[in-house]
Each structure stands twice: as structure tokens, then as C-alpha cells.
Amino acid sequence: EVELVESGGGVVRPGGSLRLSCAASGFTLGDYYMSWVRRVPGKGLEWVSNINWSGDKTTYVDSVKGRFTISRDNAKNTLYLQLNSLRAEDTALYLCARDPRQWYFDLWGRGTLVTVSS
């Protein structure tokens, strides 16, 4: 079955860090660009970051630049998102998505919840 499964979310204090993972199955991760998208309570979906096939090209939404880092391990079929210097406004459900042409997203995971609270 073609599937993406996120993990690593949790409750963290402002200024803290988390590392999210997204395990891919049923397809070869290295054949695709991949993205992280977040669903912010009351605000809908926001694209956060994407990464190319080899992992040497990354892009970020302005609000997370310098704080979040996207990476991948194609041998493990896994995508990552390192979240540092977390803020209350980063509270969201984080979803990974397959990003075949850097246009629309053709496969999504269910997400992992990140709550930033003191």
C-alpha cells in the first residue's frame, strides 16, 4: 500500500525543539520531491518546506526560515523536519506530502500534532 506515516509530534515549551519523521511505503521516496504542510487551528493549511530528490535543495516559508530544517534519508525511505526555536504560532498538525512536480501534492499522511505551550 502506498502510504506516508508521520511521527515525532508532542508538547514542547516555547524555544524548544522537536524532530518529525515521515516514513514512506509502497513507493521509492527518492523518486520524488517531498514537502511538509501544516494545518494551523482556525487557519487552514500552510505549506512549510520542500526538498528535492537528493536533499541538496530546500525551500521554506518565510515564517520558519532559520528555525526549521527539512532533510531526507532515501535509503531509509524517510523524510524529516527538525523544528527549533519553537513558538506558540507553530502549534499545528504537521503533514508530509508527496510533491511530484512542485505544483500539487498527490499523496499525504495523516499528520503528527505539535503543541507549543508553556
Added chain:
Amino acid sequence: EIVMTQSPVSLSVSPGERATLSCRASQTVNSNLAWYQQRPGQAPRLLIYDASTTATGIPARFSGSGSGTEFNLTISSLQSEDFAIYYCQQYNDWLRRTFGQGTKVEI
């Protein structure tokens, strides 16, 4: 940033009825628009891309239309599994892809 505005915020319909959801872009996105469905607790699912092309495996009751700044998603005869939140997304500005806030379709 291109702002996507969906209307209505929520829509109450009965099974078997037709539903039309709207999405407006703050500037032209040509036909570079996708629609997604998200059921509670499930992963979002791609329904439509390029404004009117149905994604693989999507039932024929889903259709998309529009170009430029005005788009519609139509569900011709609502089934119980169609009650969900629907999002539009532009990729005309592919470096800064943006979504609408969603329309909740409920019974």
C-alpha cells in the same frame, strides 16, 4: 503572496443533493489550482488538479471548473463519505504555494 478565499465556510446539504464550492484567488493563478478532500482523522486526498483534471481514482461525481481567479468544485450527488472539509490550493506561484481556509460540507 496569493491569498485564496473559499466560500462558503460551511455548507449543509442532504445526501443525493448537488454541492458547489467556490475558491477565489487574489490574483490570477491561470489554471494552476488543485482541490483536496480531508475527512476527519484521515489524510487529505487530491481530487482535482489543473483546475479541472480529476485525479486517479476519484469518482466522476467530483468536477472542477474555472480559470484565472474564480474556481468551483462541484459534487453532483453527495454520498455519505463526501462529508468532509475541502481545500483549494494554487501553484501558479510555485515558490509560495497557498491554500484556502477550507469549506466544511456537513449533513
